[in-house]
Amino acid sequence: MLDIAMPGPRRPRIALYGHDTLGLGHLRRNQVLAASFASGCLDADVLILSGAAEAGRFDRPPGVDVVVLPGVDKFADGSYAPSHLRQPLREVVRIRTAIAGAALQAFRPDLLIVDKTPLGFGRELAPVLPVLRRRATSLVLGLRDVLDEPAVASRQWRRERCTETVRDLFDEVWVYGDQDVHDLVAVCGMPPDVAARSHHLGYLGIGRPAADSARPVPGPYVLALLGGGRDGAQLADAFAAAAGPADVTSVIVTGPYLPDEDRRRLLAAAQRRADLVVVDFVPDLSGWVAGASAIVAMAGANTVTELLGSDVPVLLVPRVRPRREQMVRATALAGRAVVDVVDPDALAPETIAGWVTT
Incomplete structure (x- = not known):
């Protein structure tokens, strides 16, 4: 597993990116990771970059903050459009690229975890990732347990040249699932060198709260x-x-x-x-x-x-x-x-x- 170079006397800094164009999946994964990184022995400062406006509605533990990127919506036919800005999509991507790049370069993370899309939505991380790599930031691609049907997932992985991107820019791939349930490394056809830096970590969870910790109604x-x-x-x-x-x-x-x-x-x-x-x-x-x-x-x-x-x-x-x-x-x-x-x-x-x- 990854050996992150710790920065010395200051707290570790970890950045988490999710494009969040459909649903809250990327954000919720990153919130679980952020809460874990900010507490315990690591005691890191964590910056989440999210395209979900709802990112600001969640409680944040000490040491965690959020940068909300201008929203983009994904529709059932696979198309995209700005959530709120009345500008062409390419202009919104340009704005998101500038915000993400400025935030990450100013924050200077020791570790950046990119959720699902290696170069971000519309390749908005492409300019900043090589900069971070030169600064010795450790780069991790985080993937949910299942991307799609095996044939579709494999085809998408090849079409988006994910193997080449991981090989050139990323230190590791973290899969948030059980390899015995769904082997994403095999499904995507990752070659041996990329498979060697890929790890199934199990399902991300926050523990088991007591049944009476919160209830919507008094009875069953x-x-x-x-x-x-x-x-x-x-x-x-x-x-x-x-x-x-x-x-x-x-x-x-x-x-x-x-x-x-x-x-x-x-x-x-x-x-x-x-x-x-x-x-x-x-x-x-x-x-x-x-x-x-x-x-x-x-x-x-x-x-x-x-x-x-x-x-x-x-x-x-x-x-x-x-x-x-x-x-x-x-x-x-x-x-x-x-x-x-x-x-x-x-x-x-x-x-x-x-x-x-x-």
Whole structure:
């Protein structure tokens, strides 16, 4: 594993980058890492660079701060557009490149971890990475456990020349998953020299909180988690319409990106039912997860990682479009009897109700 050159009398400095164009996955991974780096024996100062406006809504421990880059949204067809600025996408990328480069050069990190995209969105890290490398910053590429279906992931890895980029710029590759569940090194076809600097670290987690550490309602409840929420309406509607057990509350956490029309529909349903609660955003779900009787969730990497740290029964409803990453993850875990899975094309209120009551 990586041997980071420590800076002497000052605290270590670690930077974490996530482009965050769809959902909160990159940000949540980086938050878990940041909290770990800033505490304990390392006691580092950590700077997170994120494209998610929500980055500022999360609590930050001492020693952790955030630079929010101008937002870019990714759509279901794979296209991108500025989240807020009314400028061409290339101009927004130019601004992001300047901000990221200035922040990283001023911060002078001892370690930079880049999440998923080696050169950043639109190659926005390409100018600064060689500068950091010359300054002896250790560079790590962090990858979630599953990128996509094996053939698609391998093709994307080759098309984006990730092997060459890792070979030229990065010291190591960290995979946040279990190699026995999904071997990303093999899937991507990494050559021996890159495979030798790649390590499956296991799933990132924050421990197991007590079930009474935080609860959305006083009594028993079943929890639905939509991840960021942008494509969670199908699951939310089925969950809201499912007949739950008597005296058990149904709680939906929509995520900040659920479209307004879908959110209004869920809130209207909650007004008609005393046993349905709809919440848009919870900075720390760990207590809610630990206290649930059962959980129905999408199968994003960070949602699943949080669920694996609990003993609560889980039904995963993976997204299958525009990529099948969530289905690959859910199927692999179901094969080890860790979770149950239902294909979203077969999802119905009765499916959820039947699973919850068994």
